[in-house]
Amino acid sequence: MAFVVLPEAPLGPWLAVLRGQIDKAPGFFNARPVIVDFAHLSPGTEGVATLLTDIEALGITVIDVENIGEIPCAAPFRRHLLGGRPTGAVEIKPTVRPTPEAAGAAADAPAAGSLPVEPGATPGLIVEDHVRSGQSVLFPKGDVTVLGSVSSGAEILAGGSIHIYGALRGRALAGAQGFARARIFCRKLEAELVSIDGFYMTAEDMPAEMRGAAVQISLEGGRITIAHQR
Amino acid sequence: MAKVVVVTSGKGGVGKTTSTAAIGAALAQTGAKVVVVDFDVGLRNLDLVMGAERRVVFDLINVIQGDARLHQALIRDKRLENLSILPASQTRDKDALTTDGVAKVIAELREKFDWVLCDSPAGIERGPAMAMHHADIAIVVTNPEVSSVRDSDRIIGLLDSKTERAQRGERVEKHLLLTRYDPARAARGDMLKVEDVLEILSIPLLGIIPESQEVLKASNVGVPVTLNNPETAPARAYQDAVRRLLGEKLEIVIPQERRSFVDRLFGRRVA
Numbered sequence: 035m036a037f038v039v040l041p042e043a044p045l046g047p048w049l050a051v052l053r054g055q056i057d058k059a060p061g062f063f064n065a066r067p068v069i070v071d072f073a074h075l076s077p078g079t080e081g082v083a084t085l086l087t088d089i090e091a092l093g094i095t096v097i098d099v100e101n102i103g104e105i106p107c108a109a110p111f112r113r114h115l116l117g118g119r120p121t122g123a124v125e126i127k128p129t130v131r132p133t134p135e136a137a138g139a140a141a142d143a144p145a146a147g148s149l150p151v152e153p154g155a156t157p158g159l160i161v162e163d164h165v166r167s168g169q170s171v172l173f174p175k176g177d178v179t180v181l182g183s184v185s186s187g188a189e190i191l192a193g194g195s196i197h198i199y200g201a202l203r204g205r206a207l208a209g210a211q212g213f214a215r216a217r218i219f220c221r222k223l224e225a226e227l228v229s230i231d232g233f234y235m236t237a238e239d240m241p242a243e244m245r246g247a248a249v250q251i252s253l254e255g256g257r258i259t260i261a262h263q264r
Numbered sequence: 265m266a267k268v269v270v271v272t273s274g275k276g277g278v279g280k281t282t283s284t285a286a287i288g289a290a291l292a293q294t295g296a297k298v299v300v301v302d303f304d305v306g307l308r309n310l311d312l313v314m315g316a317e318r319r320v321v322f323d324l325i326n327v328i329q330g331d332a333r334l335h336q337a338l339i340r341d342k343r344l345e346n347l348s349i350l351p352a353s354q355t356r357d358k359d360a361l362t363t364d365g366v367a368k369v370i371a372e373l374r375e376k377f378d379w380v381l382c383d384s385p386a387g388i389e390r391g392p393a394m395a396m397h398h399a400d401i402a403i404v405v406t407n408p409e410v411s412s413v414r415d416s417d418r419i420i421g422l423l424d425s426k427t428e429r430a431q432r433g434e435r436v437e438k439h440l441l442l443t444r445y446d447p448a449r450a451a452r453g454d455m456l457k458v459e460d461v462l463e464i465l466s467i468p469l470l471g472i473i474p475e476s477q478e479v480l481k482a483s484n485v486g487v488p489v490t491l492n493n494p495e496t497a498p499a500r501a502y503q504d505a506v507r508r509l510l511g512e513k514l515e516i517v518i519p520q521e522r523r524s525f526v527d528r529l530f531g532r533r534v535a
């Protein structure tokens with residue numbers, strides 16, 4: 035899910051540390067949207083005006099800012115929050131790979147760049163079992179199919195679409211590398227959060243009549259749209 | 265072949281230690297050789313619930329560190345001679361639980377006993393990881409409330425990925441034990457429904473243990489509830505759980521609120 039980063043002055047060294055982390059784990063931020071929290075910065079901090087562009091220059095997608103107050107910093111990000119409310123801090127979870135197949139897939143995930151091939155030709159990842167709380171399945175290459183349910187506190191992140199044959203109670207992030215035509219399907223919608231191409235919707239904003247239903251979720255004109263499965 | 269069972273939950277205070285003692289005693293009553301092992305280093309409890317606290321000389325850490333032999337640390341139960349307890353250390357750090365050390369102790373216990381029941385500490389760190397690592401079977405103890413269910417779900421994920429069996433590509437056999445089930449609160453809708461818990465966790469149900477004063481009474485006198493008063497509701501529920509663990513197909517009855525004669529009369533008149 036989205037990381038919240040908390041930059042600290044001086045910004046030069048802070049950016050250097052961030053760059054170092056990206057070098058160590060290429061592709062780590064790549065598939066994950068980032069929220070920049072300005073809480074530790076002030077309008078006078080050196081380099082603050084270009085901070086967001088500097089972060090994005092490292093290949094990170096910034097989706098939102100928090101505590102920006104009076105700080106003069108242009109927001110280069112194109113994505114916006116549904117309803118315009120800021121998100122809370124999001125926990126960073128360890129990656130647990132539920133199946134050997136998933137482990138292999140995550141290991142050879144592409145280091146950078148957008149979805150490499152057309153969706154029809156992308157490889158798919160099949161998770162045979164439930165994805166339990168605390169586990170995350172990361173598959174930036176293509177579609178993820180889960181035969182079981184996705185628990186509250188679990189997350190699926192796919193470059194392509196996400197197909198869940200059980201209940202979706204956790205988080206599903208489809209089209210995570212910038213693929214707006216990705217969709218999410220599940221047999222029973224009890225999700226905490228769904229996201230397509232960086233746009234997202236939390237449980238609170240989901241239409242009450244869709245809860246518990248078999249749904250498909252898509253992005254229509256920049257809005258997460260939930261419809262009954264036909 | 266010996267079976268290693270971990271009694272685990274993620275969350276604390278749900279009834280793991282109570283259940284380890286009750287199930288251990290009930291298994292021993294079938295004639296099997298049983299040992300209950302306390303992995304809760306620093307918060308040792310199982311010896312109290314089993315009434316063995318005044319006979320502890322050596323503990324699990326002493327055995328792991330080579331300060332004592334296994335047979336010196338094992339305490340035989342006063343009531344059932346085929347039931348033993350391996351206590352935890354109250355003073356040592358849980359880091360003293362080394363992977364190799366635990367593996368050696370478990371291997372030795374497998375040779376001496378039919379059932380090795382490991383009482384796990386709460387959490388998802390080293391202690392619980394060590395307690396579950398060698399398990400063939402897991403009893404996942406859960407209370408019918410949201411946080412307990414989520415923690416159990418997390419533990420099931422770890423059982424499926426971090427245990428020795430999982431790393432060999434095999435499965436740990438998992439059972440759900442729903443404990444501290446309060447029929448009165450269930451009737452008021454203050455607790456998760458049994459079917460909702462089962463749907464979320466989707467592992468087979470071993471039993472439902474009602475919330476009962478008898479559990480406190482038994483632990484205060486240091487006797488597993490299944491031995492202290494075998495006719496009480498929680499004792500019977502644990503006995504049934506053990507029969508299911510041994511493979512018997514027993515129907516599961518959801519505990520109902522017991523209403524007084526007057527209540528029932530009144531209830532019928534209104535209906």
Ligand SMILES: Nc1ncnc2c1ncn2[C@@H]1O[C@H](COP(=O)(O)OP(=O)(O)O)[C@@H](O)[C@H]1O
Nearest residue numbers: 276277278279280281282444474475476479480
């Ligand atoms: N079925 C029950 N009814 C009433 N109290 C219970 C029941 N099960 C456990 N308890 C009480 O709850 C507390 C925590 O139980 P314990 O077995 O120590 O949990 P854990 O080992 O999971 O931390 C103890 O005081 C115990 O007596």
Ligand SMILES: [Mg+2]
Nearest residue numbers: 280281304309
């Ligand atoms: Mg305990």
